[in-house]
Structures are given as structure tokens and as C-alpha cells.
Amino acid sequence: MNSKAKTTILIVEDQSLIRDAIAMLLSLEDDLTIAAKCSNGQEAIEYLRDHPAPNIILSDIEMPLVSGLDLTAHVTDQRLNTKVVLMTTFSKPGYIKRALSLGVKGFILKESDSNYLINAIHKVSAGEKVISTELAIMALDDNNPLSQKEIAALKLASDGLKTQDIAQSLFLSEGTVRNYLSEAISKLDATNRVDAARIAKQKGWL
Numbered sequence: 105m106n107s108k109a110k111t112t113i114l115i116v117e118d119q120s121l122i123r124d125a126i127a128m129l130l131s132l133e134d135d136l137t138i139a140a141k142c143s144n145g146q147e148a149i150e151y152l153r154d155h156p157a158p159n160i161i162l163s164d165i166e167m168p169l170v171s172g173l174d175l176t177a178h179v180t181d182q183r184l185n186t187k188v189v190l191m192t193t194f195s196k197p198g199y200i201k202r203a204l205s206l207g208v209k210g211f212i213l214k215e216s217d218s219n220y221l222i223n224a225i226h227k228v229s230a231g232e233k234v235i236s237t238e239l240a241i242m243a244l245d246d247n248n249p250l251s252q253k254e255i256a257a258l259k260l261a262s263d264g265l266k267t268q269d270i271a272q273s274l275f276l277s278e279g280t281v282r283n284y285l286s287e288a289i290s291k292l293d294a295t296n297r298v299d300a301a302r303i304a305k306q307k308g309w310l
Contacts, residue, residue, distance in 0.1 A: 111229040112139040116148045116163035116175065117191070129218055130225065134223070145170025146285070149178050157186040160228060165199055173199060176206045187228050190301050192239070210234035214219065227267055248309050249291040257284040258309045262301035 105307040112132060115138060117123035122157075127138045142148040146169040148161065161179065165172035176188045189210035192199055200211060210228045212221055214237055248256070260270045267285075271278045285297050287309040294300035304310045 108135060110135055110137040111138055111160060111225070112158040113225070114148060114151065114158040114161045114163075114186075115141050115170065116142045116145060116161060116167070117274055118143050118164060118167040119284075123166075126221070130222065131160075133226075134224060135229075136225065145172060145175035145178075148175050152179075152182075152184060155182040159186065160186045160225060161186050162191065162225070165203075171304050173203060173206070175297060178205060180206050189228055189234070190223065197265055200235070202307070211236060211239050212275040213239065238279065248307070250288055250304065250309060254284045255304070255309060256289075257281050258288045258297065258301050261297045261304065262310060271291065 113136060115123055115127050115130075117126065120143070123141050123143070124218050127141055130136045131138050140151055142151055144167040147162070147237055148163065149170060163172040163175055164229065170178075172190050176190070176256050179186060179188055187209040188207070189211045189212060190199070190203055190208055191214050203211070209225055210233060212224055212234075216224075216236075217310070219231045226235050240299070257270055260273055265273065267278050271277075271281045276284075285300070288304070289295075289300045290298060292303045294303055301310065
């Protein structure tokens with residue numbers, strides 16, 4: 105009889121069908137057990153406040169209320185003894201650099217098959233770091249196109265400041281601020297300053 109302790113996993117995913125399917129798949133492994141399932145990062149944070157940290161948190165990145173990246177930041181800030189593995193898609197390579205800086209131990213492509221997911225969880229549990237070659241290469245090519253002035257203006261805009269307030273804060277003219285914001289919107293292929301700020305935050309540039 106195998107007396108080895110099981111690896112506990114907290115699954116955080118906002119789509120219930122995917123969340124349940126992953127839980128069922130991983131629970132079939134003799135050495136893995138599902139500690140809990142949460143529909144977003146806020147639920148996960150509340151769970152972690154009231155329960156022992158699981159060995160692994162397997163989380164989607166894009167979720168309502170609290171994202172996977174924000175959940176990872178919480179784990180890092182609280183110095184919780186758990187390893188975070190994030191699930192992402194090919195279209196979001198910009199997340200990787202920020203997540204790695206927060207101590208993420210793995211990235212699972214949502215396009216991956218079930219065997220890859222299981223093997224990745226086992227490797228992370230054993231102390232390895234798992235990042236697909238495709239995502240690693242994409243992350244290296246994911247360079248920030250924004251200038252420092254554009255970042256500064258966009259950050260203040262994301263905080264809700266109007267053009268006049270941003271100009272006063274940065275000691276610039278309103279026209280210059282508008283130009284910086286316009287350039288940022290153009291570079292990020294965004295629809296407006298709010299959208300540009302959202303994109304830049306997702307990329308970890310703000």
C-alpha cells in the first residue's frame with residue numbers, strides 16, 4: 105500500500121465545465137487530490153484565508169474580480185507555502201514575464217492535452233518549473249513598445265485622472281499628454297485610453 109502523501113491542488117477557473125473537468129481528470133491520479141475548486145481569484149483568496157495552503161494552485165489567468173496574476177501576487181505577498189501554475193492561451197504571451205517575476209512555477213497552455221497537464225503537475229510537485237517552449241519563445245519576443253513617458257501617462261489615466269490632472273502631475277502640457285496617450289493607444293492597438301491601460305496591465309507593463 106502506498107503511504108506517500110498526496111499532492112493537494114486548488115483549482116481556480118471561472119468556467120464551471122472546464123473547472124469540473126480538470127478536477128475530475130486530476131483526481132484520477134493516485135498521488136493527487138483536489139483540495140477545493142474556486143470560480144475566481146477572490147474566492148481562492150478567501151479559501152486560503154480559512155484553510156491550509158495546498159501544495160499547488162492551478163489557476164486560469166483571466167477571471168472576473170481577481171485575476172490569476174493578482175492571485176499569484178497575493179500568494180507571493182503573503183509568502184504562502186504553495187506553488188502556482190497558471191493556465192493561459194497562445195494569444196497571451198505577455199503574461200509570462202510578469203508571472204515569472206512573481207514566482208510562478210508553471211504555465212499550462214489551454215490547448216495542451218490532458219497528459220501534458222498531468223505530467224506538468226507532477227513535475228511542479230517534484231520541484232521542477234514547467235513552461236512550454238512555444239510560450240517561452242513568445243515571451244522573449246514580447247517587448248514593451250511604450251516609452252517611459254507613455255507608461256507614466258497611461259498609469260495615471262488608469263487611476264482615473266483626467267488629461268489636465270495628468271499634465272499637472274507630470275509637469276507637461278495637456279497637448280503633450282494627449283500625444284503620449286494617443287501614441288500608447290496606437291501602439292497597443294487599443295480603442296481608447298482605458299482599453300490601452302487594460303492591455304498594458306495585462307502585459308505587466310504598468
